[in-house]
Amino acid sequence: MPSVEILSRIQFAFTIAFHYIYPPLSIGLGVCLVIMEGLYLKTGLLLYKDITRFWIKIFALIFGIGVATGIVMEFEFGTNWATYSHYVGDIFGSALAAEGIFAFAMESAFLGVLLFGWNKVNKGVHFFSTCMVALGSIFSALWIVIANSWQQTPAGFRIEGEGLKARAVVTDFWEMVLNPSSVDRFSHVIIGAFLAGSFLVISVGAWYILKERHIKHAQAMFKVGLSVAAVAALLQLFTGHRSAHYVSKYQPEKLAAMEGHYDSSAVAPMYIVGWVDNKAEKTTGIKIPGGLSFLTHNSFSAPVQGLNATPKEERPTAVNFVFQMYHIMISIGVALIALTIFGVVLLWKNKLFNKRWLMIIFCWSVLLPQIANQVGWYAAEVGRQPWVVYKLLKTSDALSKKVTADQVMFSLILFTFVYVVLFALFIYLLNRKIQHGPDISEHAESEYDGYYHDNITFHPTKL
Template identity: 35%
Template sequence: MVDVDLSLVNWSRAQFALTAMYHWIFVPLTLGLSFLCAMFESIYVRTGDEKWKALTRFWMTLFGINFAIGIATGIILEFQFGTNWSNYSWMVGDIFGAPLAIEGIFAFFLEATFFAVMFFGWNRVSKGFHLFSTWMVAVGSNLSALWILVANAWMQNPVGMAFNPETARFEMENFWAVLFSPIAMSKFTHATSSGFLLASLFVVTISSWYLLKGRHVDMAKKSIIVASVFGLLASAYVGFTGDEAAFENAQKQPMKLAAFEGLYKGEKSAGLVAAGIINGAKKPGDAQSPFLFEVKVPGLLSLLANRVSGSFVPGIDDLLYGNSEQKVMGVVEKMKLGQQAVADLAAFKQARQEKNIGAASEALDRFTANKEFLGYGYLSTPEEAVPPVSTVFYSFHIMVILGSFFPVLFLAYLFYTLKGRVAEVRWLLPVGISSYFLGLVAQQTGWIVAEVGRQPWAIQGLLPVKVATTNLAVGHVQATFFMFMGLFTLLLIAEIKIMLKQISIGPEGL
């Protein structure tokens, strides 16, 4: 179909990764802090206590600073599908465009409209309407997460569609299947609850700093109580939905799951690696050990991946070279069928151009038989189907370890705050202050797991990223990459400086 310039593909990927990772510094905080602001304001409206109003307005100020740069870094993501992934946009736009449009219609306008009331409506609308507006900003921002995650989930598990050889694209057949795919639901709940968690850590971090400095002590304690309850509930939910996501991955993206765990040789009663160091020299199919060092919990991976103890979990080698005993079809075989599908599609197009109806119909029949393997026809080697194992493995384990630590932290904060001793527990406050930054690490590694783990596919099993890019000279992409890097870094520094200044000013009158 196209001559692939790998450096173009890699620069396009780098640009998408750069912009998405910048965007995701700010978005999860928006998702959670919007709800926390709504909760703080609800307490103010119920109690009529002006201290809660000042507290609400303080956190809203920080929310606004973060929100602005979240929007700035977000607009490019929508348009980048077109600018840098135009083949992707054409081939799957029939399905992928819809959630993006719906996101605009139903979520972004909700945020944009009520944001103005939330910030400038204090003296212009009634107390009740103001509170309603704050909740609407929270609902709107989380709704936008729903639609973009539905779109992302579809890339991980393409459902509700069929390939149309006439138009050479995938076309939607079932909207509800796209919306309610199990991966979409687990992605949405996992990502939004992780945002609630991160925002709770944000509140804990800043409040702990105030407690350590002995400033705004009352406000800090009030904030910590709400944030630790919210954070504790959120972290439980993050764990629950994370388990769900891993199960779905095992079913729909077994290669990604194998990379999570560095599992090369599939086995029954597979163990879960609690910690380990990857052997960098390990290649698929060779006899080397995948780990230099590992600590395993026996049998747990089979249980988590399939929810059946003792079940077989395929490894990278099984998925590449096949395992007839376990009925695993290998990439090697899929590539043969895929190459056949690519050739038959080309023959179909050729016959169409020559107006040879008989040949077109024959080619179409042959193509239809193998069309589900079309994507594999573009791979050059079977090993290309393996994502970068060590990146995925370490990211996954860092995320999981941090995710297990946060609920303990919230519990400790809740316990000591209710005992009235939180400001005196000197070991806790520095841990609390660092917690937001650990939360950011967990957020970023989580997306690395999801997206690097999907490689080499743009659409799992159907469209490799190397076929999805816009046909550009690499210099153009390099130029925009560095423009984004420079601009976003500049804006990030500005945001951090403004944020720190506002934190040092603190809430008015508290």
């Protein structure tokens, strides 16, 4: 049987990866809801009210599953990672308390108005509630990313005690919050969330168009989703570049693992695709000579610190895994940029909604941001190993001392069963809501045609 450390890492990775399906969807969907309801207030068109109410129901479903799956991880900190919890409790406690007070409470309170306030408050108050829910979800992500970023680049603390009694104590709250990686990592994470939510909207709109259902509503929601996705995809290129700079400065061995770069200090290529042989310390594949040097130092001839500059016991061992996850994320990011720009160009030419093959691609595109978000986190967290708190606390030292491998294996099997059932329930409920579609207000589609003079229709026989 695998060790307690391996099983505990697998269990936490599984539970947090499952949980992370939902927060990015709710964050991105919250932004789309603000735009949809804002268009309703600006134009007065019932069509925008219809699609806003439709997506609010889906938002509530995603929010509920996200809350349920997020609670589990807090218990894991105490059961599997007690030494870690003692070590970072003062840091994590302050960040998670801020998340609960300033973000989750606000999001939950205004969600009630968002769901049940359509006929109980005026339009302005309801729109304000929509904005607060969207802002609350973003703030929630902010504090979680701050807590995680502190583990990557610790700042604003001192160590009290020694050995198992050692713990990090906050000395400067704002230095801890604004640690060297928090801003770059938050921007990268939040843009990824915008992509996840907007592509869900795009996917459902494309599905309705393919099925020739709710055509005007589908086109309207598709346009909103595509607008958010196009901006986010281009911004992600910038935030990804910024993230590479911070990693090269503060976690050079992680960046070296991401590109399979072993030479202690040499010009580094950037691989398009490749394979890393960690035993031979060799990477093969299609590469851009000096590409990583340019990405991190704006020079094709600048040396980049490689894995051999770090002792073997202090650098990641799963180098090929980190390499592959990082490159999958990059490939998907490029594909999303190309797909959204192509969609915007066709929309501008009024040729988007009568291309069946493209609607099929957009229908399945909902999977791409989710995969990119997941593998991006895998690369970031596995690339940080063997440290759970960078250069301060190793993962092997962060475990609970009383937990056995049998206990972790049993809970892992139980979590797997429960989460499979929960995911099946989520898909079932989501499918029911999508199959039902938006409740169409009388004259909504004719109002839309009269306002926009948009008579684009979908004709499968012409494709």
